[in-house]
Amino acid sequence: MTTIGLDEVDEVVGKYEAKSSALIQILLEIQRKNRWLPKEVLARVGKGLGIPLSQIYQIATFYKAFSLVPKGQHVVTICMGTACHVRGAPRILDRVQESINIGPGDTTSDLKFSLETVNCLGCCALGPVMVVDRDYNGKMTPAKVKDILESYD
Amino acid sequence: MPRLSSVNELEELRQDILAKRDPQKPCIAICAGTGCLALGCDKVITAFREEVKKQGLEGKVDIRETGCPGFCENGTVVTIYPEGIFYIKVTPEDVTEILSQTIIEKKVIDRLLYVDPTTNEKIIHEKDVPFYKYQKRILIGNNSKLDPKSLDDYIALGGYGALAKALFHMTPEQVLEEVKKSNLRGRGGGGFPTGRKWESVRDAPGEPKYVIVNCDEGDPGAFMNRALMEGNPHSVLEGLIIGAYAMGSHEGFIYVRAEYPLAVDNVRLAIKQAEEHGLLGENILGSGFDFKIEVHQGAGAFVSGESSALMTAIEGRVGEPRPKYIHTSEKGIWDKPSDLNNVETWANIPFIINKGVSWFNSIGTDRSKGTKIFALVGKVNNTGLVEMPLGATLRDIIYKIGGGIPGGKKFKAVQTGGPSGGCIPEAYLDFPIDFDELTKLGSMMGSGGMIVMDEDTCVVDVARYFLNVLRDESCGKCVPCREGIRQMLRIFNRITEGKGEEGDIELLEEISEVMRDSSLCALGQTAPNPVLTTLEYFRDEYEAHIREKRCPAGVCKALISYYIDPNKCQACMICLRDCPAGAIEGGKNLIHVINQEKCTKCGTCLEVCPPRFDAVRRMSGEPIPVPIPQEERVISRKEKQ
Numbered sequence: 001m002t003t004i005g006l007d008e009v010d011e012v013v014g015k016y017e018a019k020s021s022a023l024i025q026i027l028l029e030i031q032r033k034n035r036w037l038p039k040e041v042l043a044r045v046g047k048g049l050g051i052p053l054s055q056i057y058q059i060a061t062f063y064k065a066f067s068l069v070p071k072g073q074h075v076v077t078i079c080m081g082t083a084c085h086v087r088g089a090p091r092i093l094d095r096v097q098e099s100i101n102i103g104p105g106d107t108t109s110d111l112k113f114s115l116e117t118v119n120c121l122g123c124c125a126l127g128p129v130m131v132v133d134r135d136y137n138g139k140m141t142p143a144k145v146k147d148i149l150e151s152y153d
Numbered sequence: 154m155p156r157l158s159s160v161n162e163l164e165e166l167r168q169d170i171l172a173k174r175d176p177q178k179p180c181i182a183i184c185a186g187t188g189c190l191a192l193g194c195d196k197v198i199t200a201f202r203e204e205v206k207k208q209g210l211e212g213k214v215d216i217r218e219t220g221c222p223g224f225c226e227n228g229t230v231v232t233i234y235p236e237g238i239f240y241i242k243v244t245p246e247d248v249t250e251i252l253s254q255t256i257i258e259k260k261v262i263d264r265l266l267y268v269d270p271t272t273n274e275k276i277i278h279e280k281d282v283p284f285y286k287y288q289k290r291i292l293i294g295n296n297s298k299l300d301p302k303s304l305d306d307y308i309a310l311g312g313y314g315a316l317a318k319a320l321f322h323m324t325p326e327q328v329l330e331e332v333k334k335s336n337l338r339g340r341g342g343g344g345f346p347t348g349r350k351w352e353s354v355r356d357a358p359g360e361p362k363y364v365i366v367n368c369d370e371g372d373p374g375a376f377m378n379r380a381l382m383e384g385n386p387h388s389v390l391e392g393l394i395i396g397a398y399a400m401g402s403h404e405g406f407i408y409v410r411a412e413y414p415l416a417v418d419n420v421r422l423a424i425k426q427a428e429e430h431g432l433l434g435e436n437i438l439g440s441g442f443d444f445k446i447e448v449h450q451g452a453g454a455f456v457s458g459e460s461s462a463l464m465t466a467i468e469g470r471v472g473e474p475r476p477k478y479i480h481t482s483e484k485g486i487w488d489k490p491s492d493l494n495n496v497e498t499w500a501n502i503p504f505i506i507n508k509g510v511s512w513f514n515s516i517g518t519d520r521s522k523g524t525k526i527f528a529l530v531g532k533v534n535n536t537g538l539v540e541m542p543l544g545a546t547l548r549d550i551i552y553k554i555g556g557g558i559p560g561g562k563k564f565k566a567v568q569t570g571g572p573s574g575g576c577i578p579e580a581y582l583d584f585p586i587d588f589d590e591l592t593k594l595g596s597m598m599g600s601g602g603m604i605v606m607d608e609d610t611c612v613v614d615v616a617r618y619f620l621n622v623l624r625d626e627s628c629g630k631c632v633p634c635r636e637g638i639r640q641m642l643r644i645f646n647r648i649t650e651g652k653g654e655e656g657d658i659e660l661l662e663e664i665s666e667v668m669r670d671s672s673l674c675a676l677g678q679t680a681p682n683p684v685l686t687t688l689e690y691f692r693d694e695y696e697a698h699i700r701e702k703r704c705p706a707g708v709c710k711a712l713i714s715y716y717i718d719p720n721k722c723q724a725c726m727i728c729l730r731d732c733p734a735g736a737i738e739g740g741k742n743l744i745h746v747i748n749q750e751k752c753t754k755c756g757t758c759l760e761v762c763p764p765r766f767d768a769v770r771r772m773s774g775e776p777i778p779v780p781i782p783q784e785e786r787v788i789s790r791k792e793k794q
Contacts, residue, residue, distance in 0.1 A: 019469075020469055021467070021468050021469040022469060023469040023470075024449075024450075024452050024466065024469050025449065025450060025469075027452070028411070028450055028452055058471055059452075059469075059470070059471060062454065062471045062472070062628075063411075063451075063452030063453050063454050063472075064411075064452070064453030064454065065411045065451075065452040065453040066452060080373075080622075081373035081374055082373040082374040082530075082531070082568060082571075082602070082604045082615075082618065082619075083373070083374045083530035083531050083536075083604050085373075085615075085618050086531050086532060086604060086606055086610050086615070087531070087532070091755055091756065094753070094755060095733065095755070098733060118412060118453075119371070119373050119455065119622050119625070119626070120370075120371070120372070120373035120374065120375075120376075120412070121187070121412055122187060122370065122375075122376035122379040122412065122413060123187050123188045123191050123225070123376070124373075124374050124375075124376055124528055124530035124536070124602075124604075125188055125225030125226050125376075125528075125529075125530055125536035125537045125538075126188055126191050126192065126225055126226075126228070126536075127530065127531075129191060134414065136187065136190050136191030137191060138188070138191035138192050138228075139192075142733070142755065142757060143731070143757075
């Protein structure tokens with residue numbers, strides 16, 4: 001688990017000129033770098049922008065892109081969009097859950113995988129779609145799940 | 154590159170670019186959109202680049218990474234210009250051959266061609282493929298002709314010509330008048346006249362004024378905005394700058410949802426290029442007009458696609474909608490007049506300015522002008538993006554372009570309009586699609602998502618699916634939406650689990666009515682649409698679930714079972730090995746039997762059972778036969794003669 005340094009947090013805040021309207025963009029950037037938003041980081045952002053911590057938590061809990069707990073090294077995202085749904089996405093999700101023994105929103109205890117579902121990735125023509133980090137896998141079948149997951153270490 | 158400071162300089166640049174280009178030089182256009190990326194186009198592109206070097210073809214052939222041309226089902230798609238030879242499902246293994254055969258020897262490789270499933274004819278050229286042939290590709294047509302990362306490509310195609318025309322030959326009032334007369338309506342789904350929206354922002358008191366591109370394409374099953382933003386970002390920028398000029402705005406925002414990383418990359422690059430060339434920033438093309446654009450990335454919230462919610466998200470706050478009586482055209486971002494239009498709406502603007510109102514008005518129906526891009530997905534042969542004049546029928550799109558339903562299955566319904574739309578059955582396939590007609594059927598065109606469902610799709614499950622999406626996405630601000638969706642979902646969960654009761658249907662209808670009348674924003678007001686349309690057209694399926702505990706389509710897990718017919722099973726071990734739950738008993742020469750206690754109903758056995766045996770059956774609403782006794786399970790095989 002990487003933990004972002006507070007000076008790095010200040011840097012991100014500085015990049016957006018400490019504008020309070022950039023709060024979401026700042027949190028997104030930290031989330032990308034650190035894979036989650038620790039409390040002390042949020043407090044630091046609040047200090048930099050002059051925004052109370054409660055308001056930052058309001059944002060961090062409203063939007064799905066943010067996580068308040070550490071995320072795994074690899075994020076597995078299953079598209080649950082309508083097109084993927086009618087082509088069998090729930091079965092892909094079932095198989096992934098069986099393979100890594102966690103439900104959507106959870107992270108494996110060894111911090112290797114996190115499992116997410118999303119309502120549409122916009123690759124509807126290729127449903128069902130499973131994304132690992134930024135690798136897209138189209139036309140998924142339950143049988144392919146195991147091999148793909150095993151290719152990440 | 155020095156900044157362009159006049160129209161002449163833009164024209165000179167265009168002529169320069171064109172003069173350097175040989176139209177006869179072979180160009181390999183490879184789709185690099187997210188769809189083809191999911192099918193491995195990055196590996197194909199790398200292979201082409203390496204192979205070009207290896208065969209010493211550098212400088213003799215161009216490789217162009219394009220945006221999405223729409224024919225995603227057959228990715229990776231590769232088009233060879235100038236001939237327009239069209240190859241589908243290209244893999245890195247095909248690359249050497251394409252270069253040596255098609256580029257050098259000018260021969261067509263048969264096996265990579267598209268075969269028309271109806272005539273079995275092999276089709277060589279892109280323009281003859283039925284999927285493309287029947288479309289009217291105005292907005293998306295350029296996607297395969299340009300590299301979204303190249304401003305030169307866009308300029309070579311006449312790009313920013315409309316901006317130059319607007320800035321130097323038209324007053325802002327004339328631009329506004331033109332857009333009003335074009336009758337362009339909002340492509341995000343609302344269908345509000347764009348010109349009127351612009352006018353109210355222009356006339357609203359208060360400075361500064363903001364203009365916004367909504368690329369928070371949240372409807373599951375719709376991806377036309379992604380394709381435009383990824384594939385032709387400059388066309389959206391050009392439209393936006395023209396709109397800003399008409400409305401007197403000097404600051405714009407592009408809001409892109411978190412799930413579209415490639416679109417964010419491409420539009421950021423496009424903005425940088427436009428700034429460097431003097432097409433954005435101060436004194437655009439020397440006209441004295443200033444305009445800057447900021448990209449704002451969403452953080453994952455469906456409701457933020459609603460205009461007032463999106464504006465609060467841009468302010469860095471929680472993206473929740475507010476009541477409609479406060480118009481965003483007067484009080485939008487930071488309470489200043491703000492105009493928000495969908496990506497596709499903006500992309501129409503340069504065409505209207507360039508080609509004129511009468512051209513635009515010649516396309517479409519009486520009240521819905523122009524084309525619309527539809528995302529054709531689900532159980533249909535040719536999935537992808539389809540651009541048609543408004544007023545085209547569902548049948549045209551699903552059968553003529555989409556090539557019908559795969560696997561000889563029967564069409565059941567098409568879901569349009571995303572979670573706010575509804576399911577339309579076969580009887581209405583000849584209905585024209587525009588802003589008003591589908592509403593009469595209880596659905597809507599919406600942003601253009603079109604999900605085709607066949608007989609294996611359970612409409613009750615689909616309605617439940619949408620409620621499940623909306624339950625997560627409702628912001629929770631107003632009670633009818635927050636609680637209504639939750640209660641309806643509970644009822645649906647019961648129905649699909651075989652615990653439905655008499656009166657459930659009536660209760661669903663009652664909750665729907667309350668939500669429709671009293672929710673704060675369109676998300677809640679239209680949330681019941683999928684429920685109401687499926688109830689109207691497929692009531693018998695609901696009744697089968699509730700009364701007979703039967704799922705006619707065989708989808709709802711609690712209501713189905715799998716069974717191996719002992720008379721057909723050949724004890725081939727395939728299903729036994731593949732069953733992820735280890736629920737199949739048997740062995741070599743021992744007829745396989747499913748242990749119903751262990752079975753998770755994943756359907757793998759049905760899928761893998763060889764069609765010549767056809768031994769696995771999905772059952773619903775009937776008792777599972779008692780497994781045959783152990784001693785009768787042995788199969789004695791005759792030796793091969």
